[in-house]
Amino acid sequence: VIGGTPAEPTQIQWQVGIEERSRMDCAGAYIGGCWVLTAAHCVGGNPRNFHVTFSLWKKSRPQGTTDIVPVKNFIIHHGTYENDIALIELDRLPPHKDICLEENPAISAVCVPWTTQLFSPPHNCSISGWGRTSDNRGSNVLLWASVSLIEDCKRFYKGRLKPGMMCAGDLKGRVDSCQGDSGGPLVCQDELGVSYLWGIVSWGAKCGEPGFPGVYTQVAHYFEWIRRNTGWPSVTKY
Numbered sequence: 001v002i003g004g005t006p007a008e009p010t011q012i013q014w015q016v017g018i019e020e021r022s023r024m025d026c027a028g029a030y031i032g033g034c035w036v037l038t039a040a041h042c043v044g045g046n047p048r049n050f051h052v053t054f055s056l057w058k059k060s061r062p063q064g065t066t067d068i069v070p071v072k073n074f075i076i077h078h079g080t081y082e083n084d085i086a087l088i089e090l091d092r093l094p095p096h097k098d099i100c101l102e103e104n105p106a107i108s109a110v111c112v113p114w115t116t117q118l119f120s121p122p123h124n125c126s127i128s129g130w131g132r133t134s135d136n137r138g139s140n141v142l143l144w145a146s147v148s149l150i151e152d153c154k155r156f157y158k159g160r161l162k163p164g165m166m167c168a169g170d171l172k173g174r175v176d177s178c179q180g181d182s183g184g185p186l187v188c189q190d191e192l193g194v195s196y197l198w199g200i201v202s203w204g205a206k207c208g209e210p211g212f213p214g215v216y217t218q219v220a221h222y223f224e225w226i227r228r229n230t231g232w233p234s235v236t237k238y
């Protein structure tokens, strides 16, 4: 994260690290049950080579509450580069056969938004991750930053901006996500303080480049895909 500040140890309770053979290159967000959402470009190959790390704050010194959970399966959206979203299904934890995640006060799921109408520019939301900072290196401590949703992002990226994509950040380039933050959460809060996973860190022209805000997968655009693939019931209308 460019222009970020250190998070509190249990501030971002849905933040997870995604490790392939113990190397962390991506992040994700816990959405409940046995499911994590991330970017499609973060996963692939054999799920057995992957682990998801929960309740991690300092990479060098995992907390007592840190949980490392094996991956059972990936569900990767077709057309990965235009639909940069994937579900990670966590494996059941031995010795338990019925749960994927130990109960833990430092972990909680973020809500999946069911409509693209919930928030609109210039709403302020937050991004978080262990990715590159202005010194061009990853961060040991989880960083977060406030970003603004940006209207009409096609004017910056033309035909490269597809329907399931949106932009956030700051047009002066002071705050942005960067390499290593990919797959991680952009979260917006409604007026009641409920947190929604509004975006997934996807791509951008460099990091913190004025006039080229970060591009995020618009999670609400994929609500039906998420619902269908998790097998979660549809929203009850009263």
Ligand code: 4AZ
Residues within 6 Å of the ligand: 176, 177, 178, 179, 180, 181, 182, 201, 202, 203, 204, 205, 206, 207, 208, 213, 214, 215
């Ligand atoms: C990357 O390379 C990357 N500034 C992630 C986010 C952004 C740019 C690049 C957005 O993973």
